[in-house]
Amino acid sequence: MCKSFTRHVSLSSGLLRSFNKISGLVVAVARKRVQDTANNYGFMQLNKSFVSADDVAKRAGVSRSAVSRTFTPGASVSEETRQRVMEAAQALGYHVNQLARGLMRSESGIVCLVVSEMDTPYRARLVRALTHELQTAGKIAMLINTDRSDGSVDTALRQTLHYRADASILLSGLPDKAITRLCLNSGQRIVLINRDDDIEGPFRINLDDGQAARVAVSAFLRAGCRHLAFANSDVGTPSLMARERGFIAAAAEFGLEVRVVRHGNTVYESGRKIAQTLFTEAVWPDAVFCVNDLMAFGLMDGARYDFGLNIPEDLCIVGFDDIEQSSWTSYNLTTFSQPVDEIVKSSVAWLQSDATAGRVRSANLHAPLIWRKTIRNKL
Amino acid sequence: MCKSFTRHVSLSSGLLRSFNKISGLVVAVARKRVQDTANNYGFMQLNKSFVSADDVAKRAGVSRSAVSRTFTPGASVSEETRQRVMEAAQALGYHVNQLARGLMRSESGIVCLVVSEMDTPYRARLVRALTHELQTAGKIAMLINTDRSDGSVDTALRQTLHYRADASILLSGLPDKAITRLCLNSGQRIVLINRDDDIEGPFRINLDDGQAARVAVSAFLRAGCRHLAFANSDVGTPSLMARERGFIAAAAEFGLEVRVVRHGNTVYESGRKIAQTLFTEAVWPDAVFCVNDLMAFGLMDGARYDFGLNIPEDLCIVGFDDIEQSSWTSYNLTTFSQPVDEIVKSSVAWLQSDATAGRVRSANLHAPLIWRKTIRNKL
DNA sequence: GAAACTTTTGCACACGCTTGCAAAAAAGCG
DNA sequence: CGCTTTTTTGCAAGCGTGTGCAAAAGTTTC
Incomplete structure (x- = not known):
C-alpha cells in the first residue's frame, strides 16, 4: 500500500525511489517488531524487501551499470570498483535478480523437467542426477508434475513457455506435435529420454x-x-x-x-x-x-x-x-x-552445445547386464 | 546477431520492432529449412522467437494494456476485446511471460524445494506430492539439489533469492541462521519439514x-x-x-x-x-x-x-x-x-495464508502405526 | 436530450536488469 | 609532455509485463 501511495506522487525518479525505500524500511521494521520484540535488530533492518542493484550502486557510490558489470562474468570493471561493489552488495545482502536478467538476455537459465510418477525409484534417481548436473552447469531445474490426467504433458509444456525455460526434458509422456513445434519455434530445446517418437527437433536418448x-x-x-x-x-x-x-x-x-x-x-x-x-x-x-x-x-x-x-x-x-x-x-x-550418468551427461551436454550446430539428433546408449542371483548358473 | 544489428539502427520503436520480427522470421525459416527440407512450413513460421503481448495487441488491433488485462483475472475488459485478444493470442502462440510478470507484481509464483538425496523413497514421495499440490495452487516448483557438500544449503537458499522465489521448502539440511534471516527479510517464506530448529520465522512441520x-x-x-x-x-x-x-x-x-x-x-x-x-x-x-x-x-x-x-x-x-x-x-x-498428504496440504496452505496474519508457527502431526507382519502377536 | 454514472481503453511509468555507445580516465609511447 | 591506444564508466534505451490515472465510450435516469 505504501507502493500505491508513491505512485501518484510526482517526483523525480531519484527522489521517488529513496522515498520508496524509506517507507519500505519502516514497514520492514514494524513487521519485525511484531515477531521478536525482545531483540534489537536495529542494524539488520537496513535492507528493504528486496535489495536492487540501484541500492548497491548508491551505497558503493558508483553507477548501476558498474554493479551489473561486477556480476557479469567477463565484463569490464576495474578491480577497485569491483571491490567496492562487492562490499556494498555483501552488506546489503544483494542478489542479482535472475528474472530481470532473463528478461534482457535471451536465456533464463531455467530448464524444466517434465515427469510423472516421479517417486518411482528410477525416475527419482534420474531427477536427482539431472538437477545436480544442471546446477553444476549453471542452470536450474523447474519440476513439472504431470500426474493428473487432463492432457497434462501439453499443459506442462505450456507452463515451460510461461517461464521462458531454455529447455524442457521429458522423462514421461509424449507431447502433442503442435505443442512440441510451438516450443521449438519459441527457441526452446527439448530432450526426450526413453520416449522415442518421430518428431523432428528434440534430442532423443534411447537405450539399445x-x-x-x-x-x-x-x-x-x-x-x-x-x-x-x-x-x-x-x-x-x-x-x-x-x-x-x-x-x-x-x-x-x-x-x-x-x-x-x-x-x-x-x-x-x-x-x-x-x-x-x-x-x-x-x-x-x-x-x-x-x-x-x-x-x-x-x-x-x-x-x-x-x-x-x-x-x-x-x-x-x-x-x-x-x-x-x-x-x-x-x-x-x-x-x-x-x-543414468551417461543419460544425464549427454542431455546436459546437448543443452549447452551450440544451438546452430544442430548436428546431433539422438544418442543410443548401452544398458549392461548386472549379474546377481536370479539366473542360475546351470541347469 | 541480428539483434545486435537492430540495436544501432535508429528507428522509431515500432519500425524497429517489426524489422526485428522480420529478420527473426528469416532466421527461423533458415534454421528450419536445414532440418526438414522436404516439408513446407511457410505458414507456421510467422511467430518469432517468443511472442510478446505487443505482437498480440498489434494483431488484435488493441492496446497492449488490453492484452495484459485479458490475461489478468479480475481485470476490466469488455467481452468483445477479450475475444479478439484471445483469438490473436491463440493464433500467435502467445504465453504470458511469468518472469516479466513476476518483476511487476511482487510475487514470482516460484517455490523452491531444497532437498538432498531426493531419490530416497520418502523424499521422492514428498517431492512428488509437493509439486502436485503447488501446481494446483497455481505455483511452480523449483528443485534445488543440495547433494554436494560445500555449504550446500546456504548456497541453495541464495539461489532461491536469485530467482525471487516466493517461498522455500526445506526437506533436508538446515541453513545458517543469517541466511534464513536474509531470506525472511527479503520477503520469502520458509517451511521446514521435519527439521526442527529454534529459528523464529519459518513454518515448522514436525511429527510426534x-x-x-x-x-x-x-x-x-x-x-x-x-x-x-x-x-x-x-x-x-x-x-x-x-x-x-x-x-x-x-x-x-x-x-x-x-x-x-x-x-x-x-x-x-x-x-x-x-x-x-x-x-x-x-x-x-x-x-x-x-x-x-x-x-x-x-x-x-x-x-x-x-x-x-x-x-x-x-x-x-x-x-x-x-x-x-x-x-x-x-x-x-x-x-x-x-x-505425507497432511504435510503437503499444511505446507501449501500456510504458503497461501495471509502473510501479515502470522499466527501459526508450526504444525505437529501424528504418525500412525501401520500393522503388518514384523511384530509377532504373542510370545 | 442532457446530466450523472459506470465501464472500457490507452497512455505512460515502473519493475530490475543488460548493454551499445560515447565520453572520461588511465596507460603506453616516443 | 603531448599523442595514441586501451580501459573504465555513466547514460540511456530496452526486455515484457502490470496498473493508476484520466479520457473516451457506453449506460442509465429524469
Missing part, C-alpha cells in the same frame, strides 16, 4: 533395448531355461514395446515361443498379478524377462510366497533399470542397468 | 516422534520382547534423535534398557551393518526400532540371511516412514506412516 533383450534370451538359454515368458505393462511405452519385440525375436531365433503377459502399470502390484496369471496356467515358465525391476520384485514375491517357487532354481528372472532395491539381498536381482 | 516411540515400546512389550534395541544413523538429525530419546524414555518407564547403535546414513547398508554389530554381541535383541524403513530392510536382510533369524518369531522390528517397499511381501514391515 533390442540388444538387451537378446542378451537376456541367451542368458536364459545358458541357464537351461526352455519356457520363456515376458512380463510387460499394458501402457505400451515405445521402449517397453521395443524390449518385448526384441525378446520375442531373439527367442524365435532359437525356435522358442514366448508367453507374453501385459498388465497395468510398471509397478510391483502388476508383477504380482502377472505371477498369478502365469502360475495358474497349465505350463509354467522357467524364465521371465520383466520389463522393469519393480515388476520383477512383484513377480518374485508372487512366485515365492504365493506359489512356493525357489529363485533361481525353479525360476530365472531378469529385470530392467537396476534400481537400488535390486541389490537388496531379498531380491538380488539380475538386471540391466540404466546408464 | 516421542509419541510414536512410546507406541513402539508398548507394541514390543505386548509381543513379549525384553531386549530392546534402537537402530539410528549417526548424522543426528533432530527428528531422529527425538525418536531415540522417546524410545529410551518409554523403555525406562518399564525398567528396560535400550541398546542403541548408530551408524552411517539412514540407508539400507547402515541397517545391514547394524545387524552385524547387534548379532555379534553376547546378548541379542529381540526387538529393534529402526529410525527409518530403509535401515529396517537392511537390518531384516542382515538378520535373516547373515544370521538365520526368523522375523517376527526371533526378532520383532518396527520402522518409520511407511515407504512403498514396506508393503512388499518380502518385508511386510510394521512401521509408522508419514502423513
Whole structure:
C-alpha cells in the first residue's frame, strides 16, 4: 500500500525511489517488531524487501551499470570498483535478480523437467542426477508434475513457455506435435529420454533395448531355461514395446515361443498379478524377462510366497533399470542397468552445445547386464 | 546477431520492432529449412522467437494494456476485446511471460524445494506430492539439489533469492541462521519439514516422534520382547534423535534398557551393518526400532540371511516412514506412516495464508502405526 | 436530450536488469 | 609532455509485463 501511495506522487525518479525505500524500511521494521520484540535488530533492518542493484550502486557510490558489470562474468570493471561493489552488495545482502536478467538476455537459465510418477525409484534417481548436473552447469531445474490426467504433458509444456525455460526434458509422456513445434519455434530445446517418437527437433536418448533383450534370451538359454515368458505393462511405452519385440525375436531365433503377459502399470502390484496369471496356467515358465525391476520384485514375491517357487532354481528372472532395491539381498536381482550418468551427461551436454550446430539428433546408449542371483548358473 | 544489428539502427520503436520480427522470421525459416527440407512450413513460421503481448495487441488491433488485462483475472475488459485478444493470442502462440510478470507484481509464483538425496523413497514421495499440490495452487516448483557438500544449503537458499522465489521448502539440511534471516527479510517464506530448529520465522512441520516411540515400546512389550534395541544413523538429525530419546524414555518407564547403535546414513547398508554389530554381541535383541524403513530392510536382510533369524518369531522390528517397499511381501514391515498428504496440504496452505496474519508457527502431526507382519502377536 | 454514472481503453511509468555507445580516465609511447 | 591506444564508466534505451490515472465510450435516469 505504501507502493500505491508513491505512485501518484510526482517526483523525480531519484527522489521517488529513496522515498520508496524509506517507507519500505519502516514497514520492514514494524513487521519485525511484531515477531521478536525482545531483540534489537536495529542494524539488520537496513535492507528493504528486496535489495536492487540501484541500492548497491548508491551505497558503493558508483553507477548501476558498474554493479551489473561486477556480476557479469567477463565484463569490464576495474578491480577497485569491483571491490567496492562487492562490499556494498555483501552488506546489503544483494542478489542479482535472475528474472530481470532473463528478461534482457535471451536465456533464463531455467530448464524444466517434465515427469510423472516421479517417486518411482528410477525416475527419482534420474531427477536427482539431472538437477545436480544442471546446477553444476549453471542452470536450474523447474519440476513439472504431470500426474493428473487432463492432457497434462501439453499443459506442462505450456507452463515451460510461461517461464521462458531454455529447455524442457521429458522423462514421461509424449507431447502433442503442435505443442512440441510451438516450443521449438519459441527457441526452446527439448530432450526426450526413453520416449522415442518421430518428431523432428528434440534430442532423443534411447537405450539399445533390442540388444538387451537378446542378451537376456541367451542368458536364459545358458541357464537351461526352455519356457520363456515376458512380463510387460499394458501402457505400451515405445521402449517397453521395443524390449518385448526384441525378446520375442531373439527367442524365435532359437525356435522358442514366448508367453507374453501385459498388465497395468510398471509397478510391483502388476508383477504380482502377472505371477498369478502365469502360475495358474497349465505350463509354467522357467524364465521371465520383466520389463522393469519393480515388476520383477512383484513377480518374485508372487512366485515365492504365493506359489512356493525357489529363485533361481525353479525360476530365472531378469529385470530392467537396476534400481537400488535390486541389490537388496531379498531380491538380488539380475538386471540391466540404466546408464543414468551417461543419460544425464549427454542431455546436459546437448543443452549447452551450440544451438546452430544442430548436428546431433539422438544418442543410443548401452544398458549392461548386472549379474546377481536370479539366473542360475546351470541347469 | 541480428539483434545486435537492430540495436544501432535508429528507428522509431515500432519500425524497429517489426524489422526485428522480420529478420527473426528469416532466421527461423533458415534454421528450419536445414532440418526438414522436404516439408513446407511457410505458414507456421510467422511467430518469432517468443511472442510478446505487443505482437498480440498489434494483431488484435488493441492496446497492449488490453492484452495484459485479458490475461489478468479480475481485470476490466469488455467481452468483445477479450475475444479478439484471445483469438490473436491463440493464433500467435502467445504465453504470458511469468518472469516479466513476476518483476511487476511482487510475487514470482516460484517455490523452491531444497532437498538432498531426493531419490530416497520418502523424499521422492514428498517431492512428488509437493509439486502436485503447488501446481494446483497455481505455483511452480523449483528443485534445488543440495547433494554436494560445500555449504550446500546456504548456497541453495541464495539461489532461491536469485530467482525471487516466493517461498522455500526445506526437506533436508538446515541453513545458517543469517541466511534464513536474509531470506525472511527479503520477503520469502520458509517451511521446514521435519527439521526442527529454534529459528523464529519459518513454518515448522514436525511429527510426534516421542509419541510414536512410546507406541513402539508398548507394541514390543505386548509381543513379549525384553531386549530392546534402537537402530539410528549417526548424522543426528533432530527428528531422529527425538525418536531415540522417546524410545529410551518409554523403555525406562518399564525398567528396560535400550541398546542403541548408530551408524552411517539412514540407508539400507547402515541397517545391514547394524545387524552385524547387534548379532555379534553376547546378548541379542529381540526387538529393534529402526529410525527409518530403509535401515529396517537392511537390518531384516542382515538378520535373516547373515544370521538365520526368523522375523517376527526371533526378532520383532518396527520402522518409520511407511515407504512403498514396506508393503512388499518380502518385508511386510510394521512401521509408522508419514502423513505425507497432511504435510503437503499444511505446507501449501500456510504458503497461501495471509502473510501479515502470522499466527501459526508450526504444525505437529501424528504418525500412525501401520500393522503388518514384523511384530509377532504373542510370545 | 442532457446530466450523472459506470465501464472500457490507452497512455505512460515502473519493475530490475543488460548493454551499445560515447565520453572520461588511465596507460603506453616516443 | 603531448599523442595514441586501451580501459573504465555513466547514460540511456530496452526486455515484457502490470496498473493508476484520466479520457473516451457506453449506460442509465429524469
